[in-house]
Amino acid sequence: MDIVYAIWLRSMKRFIRSRSGIVGSILMPFFVLIFLGVGLNNVVTIPGLGGGDYFLFLIPGMxxxxxxxxxxxxxxQILWDRKFGFLKETLVAPVTRLEIMAGQTAGGATNAVLQGCCLLIPALLLLGLEIQNMAGVAVTLAFMVLIGFGFTAFGIAVASRTGDSAGFQLIMNFVMLPIFGLSGAIFPISSLPSWAVPFTLIDPLTYGVEGMRYGLTGVSQIHPAICIAVIGGFCIASTVAGAFLFRKMK
Structure with a gap:
């Protein structure tokens, strides 16, 4: 476990020192939240959610x-570590690749959850979001952790089969936009045309969004037990795939 902790700690130190990266990753969803919320809050009504407040509907998605x-x-980061030789030094050390991958995943997931919290706190203080009880906080954090671990492992799996950072960014942009766009983060699933519903239901992020929405607002269009089962299964599957591909990386 020492190597897992060491790699996790390295990721945390990098996260703390990268202030511009933290600010940039928080400001983008925050501005999307403000612009969409201000523009559509008086136009779009969400039945059964805080009197139809679109801001409250949008916050979990952002x-x-x-x-x-x-x-x-x-x-x-896997690609940068490989480029500058750090990954090679780690791989030749007397530790397993599974431990290295676990440390990378834990570090990336922790960073992701912290950035989500950095956006959630202003939403609580400035935008009128009210969490009803501590159980809602626990549910929200649980889904944030599952989303963080699942998609960090997914990113490591793709990076393990990608030769350079430019190719990785291109693939991720191609993959992330449909995953996010179909997740119901900015519109209710019930408003979709019938042909689009199957695509939304096979999107793992849909269940993460609906689970987060249940934790923050108490309302969800998918039962929270189904949400946690699906996003938990995705987390396990992506972790197994990431570990397998990372072990095969040269």
Missing amino acids: VTMSVMFSAIGSGV
Whole structure:
């Protein structure tokens, strides 16, 4: 476990020192939240949610967006470590690749959850979001952790099969936008046309968004037990795939 902790600690120190990266990753979803919320709050009504307040509907989606984008982006660190030789030094050390991958995943997921919290706290203080009880806080954090671990492992899996950071960014942009766009983060699933519903239901982030929404507002269009089962299964599957591909990386 020492190597897992050491790699996790390295990721945390890098996160703390990268102030511009923290600010940038928080401001983008925050500005999307403000612009969409201000523009559509008086136009869009969400039945059964805080009197139809679109701001309240949008906040869980934007927090999820912050966590997912940060988590997947952690995969690029694998490529930078390989480019500058740190990964080679780690791989030849008397530790298993599984431990290295576990440390990278834990560090990326922790960073992602912290960035999600950095967006959630202003939403609580400035935008009128009210969490009803501590159980809602626990549910919200649980889904943030599962989303963070699942998509960090997914990013590591892709990075393990990608030759350079530019290619990784291109693939991630191609993958992340459909995953986020179909997740119901910015519109209710019930408003989708019938042909789009199956695509939304096979999107793992949909269950993360709805689980977060349940924790923050008490309302969800998918039962929270189903949400945690699906996002938990995705977390396990992506971790197994990431560990397998990382072990095969040369």
